[in-house]
Amino acid sequence: MRREGYRRALRGKGSISLRGHTSKKHESEILNVAKSTVITMAPTTPIYDAIQIMAKEGFRRIPIANPATKALEGIVTATDIIDYLGGGKKFEIISQKFGGNVFKAINEPLKLIMTQKVVSIKTSARISDAIELMTKENLGGMPVVDEGNHIKAIITERDIAILFAERISGVTVAQLMSEKVVTALSKTTIFEAEQSMATQGFRRLPIISEGKVTGILTTMDIIRFFGSGEVFKHLRSGTIIQVLNTPALEIATRKVSTIEPSADVGKAAGIMKDKDIGAVPVVKNDKLVGIITERDFFKIIE
Numbered sequence: 001m002r003r004e005g006y007r008r009a010l011r012g013k014g015s016i017s018l019r020g021h022t023s024k025k026h027e028s029e030i031l032n033v034a035k036s037t038v039i040t041m042a043p044t045t046p047i048y049d050a051i052q053i054m055a056k057e058g059f060r061r062i063p064i065a066n067p068a069t070k071a072l073e074g075i076v077t078a079t080d081i082i083d084y085l086g087g088g089k090k091f092e093i094i095s096q097k098f099g100g101n102v103f104k105a106i107n108e109p110l111k112l113i114m115t116q117k118v119v120s121i122k123t124s125a126r127i128s129d130a131i132e133l134m135t136k137e138n139l140g141g142m143p144v145v146d147e148g149n150h151i152k153a154i155i156t157e158r159d160i161a162i163l164f165a166e167r168i169s170g171v172t173v174a175q176l177m178s179e180k181v182v183t184a185l186s187k188t189t190i191f192e193a194e195q196s197m198a199t200q201g202f203r204r205l206p207i208i209s210e211g212k213v214t215g216i217l218t219t220m221d222i223i224r225f226f227g228s229g230e231v232f233k234h235l236r237s238g239t240i241i242q243v244l245n246t247p248a249l250e251i252a253t254r255k256v257s258t259i260e261p262s263a264d265v266g267k268a269a270g271i272m273k274d275k276d277i278g279a280v281p282v283v284k285n286d287k288l289v290g291i292i293t294e295r296d297f298f299k300i301i302e
Helices: 004-013 027-035 047-057 076-085 090-096 102-106 127-135 155-162 190-199 219-227 231-235 240-244 266-275 294-300
Strands: 060-065 072-076 141-145 151-156 204-209 212-218 279-284 287-293
Touching: 027 127, 027 151, 027 155, 047 060, 047 076, 047 102, 047 219, 060 151, 060 219, 072 076, 072 141, 076 090, 076 102, 076 190, 076 219, 090 102, 127 141, 127 155, 127 294, 141 155, 151 155, 151 231, 155 266, 190 204, 190 219, 190 240, 204 287, 212 219, 212 279, 212 287, 219 231, 231 240, 266 279, 266 294, 287 294
Parallel strands: none
Antiparallel strands: 060 072, 141 151, 204 212, 279 287
C-alpha cells in the first residue's frame, strides 16, 4: 500500500487532528510545544565539551551559533558524534588526519563535524509544518529560529509524541510498528554497535538473546559512555580501542519497557512519556516482533 493510502487506512481507524491544537497567537504555537531551554555552542568549541554537555543534560543535539551575531550556523547531534568516534564516514577523519589518535580528535573544534546546512523552522510555523518538515528530511528534531535566524527553541519528535500521548487511540501498535528491527547480540561490542548505528542510521538497538529482549542501546547511552571520566582516561592514554571492545550490553538499559502488538498506540505513547524514551520494543510471547518509535506516530497525525 502506498504511503498516503496507508495513512488514510489508519485514519479510518483513529486519527489525531492538529486543527484542534491551536494557540491563541499563531506565532507562539510551535513555541508552546518546543523546548525553550537551548544550549548553543560556538564552532570553535572542542568536540569533547559537546560530548560532556550532551551526557550531563541528556541533549541529543546542540545548535552551533556564531559567537558575535548569535545566528544559527550549524548543528551537532549524538549521531554525528557516534559517526565520528564509531566507524561511520566521519571516522575516516580520525584515521586520515590524526593517525587514529582519538584523544587529539575529540579536542578538535565542532566545526569539523557539524552539519552546516541546518534544517530549521520559524517561530511562526505550526506544529503540522514541523511534522511535515521532519518527515521529509528524516529528522528527529530541529532548531526553531526567529526572522533573524536566532535560535529560540528546539522541536523534537518526542515533544510532538508527548503532546498527543493522551489523545491517540483506535489504532494498534501492530499497525504502526516497524517489523524489520536491526538488533544487537549480547556479545556485540560497543564499537560494533556504533558502526551499525552510524552506517544504518539508527538511534537505538535492541539487544536480544534467543529472541528475547535483554536490553536496548541508544545513542545517548554511548554519549554518556564517552562523557564519563573513566573513559576519558582511556582516551588520553590511547587505550580506548580496548574499552570499545566491551560488550554493549554493559552500558545499555537493562530494564526495557515493552508492549504487545495488539495494544493501543495510546498506551505506547504513554510509556514513552512516562519513561522519557523514544521507542518501545514490541514483543509477543516474549519474542521481539517489532519496534514502535516516536516517528511512527506521525503516520496518524493529520
